[in-house]
Amino acid sequence: MSTILLGKELGASPLLIDDYRARKLAQAEGLEILGSVGLLETFYLRRYLTDLQSVFRQIPGPSSALSVCARRQSRGTARRGPSLS
Numbered sequence: 001m002s003t004i005l006l007g008k009e010l011g012a013s014p015l016l017i018d019d020y021r022a023r024k025l026a027q028a029e030g031l032e033i034l035g036s037v038g039l040l041e042t043f044y045l046r047r048y049l050t051d052l053q054s055v056f057r058q059i060p061g062p063s064s065a066l067s068v069c070a071r072r073q074s075r076g077t078a079r080r081g082p083s084l085s
Contacts, residue, residue, distance in 0.1 A: 007031060 007015040014032040044052040
C-alpha cells in the first residue's frame with residue numbers, strides 16, 4: 001500500500017510491484033505497474049542484459065512467468081516493456 005501511495009504522490013510510472021494484491025489495487029487506481037520479471041525483460045530488450053535465460057535461472061524458486069519470458073526470448077518474441085526514463 002505504501003508503494004502505491006508514494007507512487008501516486010510522486011507521479012511515478014510505472015510502479016515496480018510484484019505482490020499480486022498490490023498489483024490489482026494499483027491497476028484499480030489507474031496506475032501503470034511493472035513486476036520484476038517485466039523489468040528484466042525490458043532490460044533485455046534494451047540490451048542491458050544479453051542472456052535473459054541465465055538471469056532467470058539465478059532467481060530462486062519456480063515461476064511460470066519466468067519460463068514464459070524465457071520462451072519468448074528463445075523464440076525472439078519478447079514483448080516491449082514500458083518507457084523507463
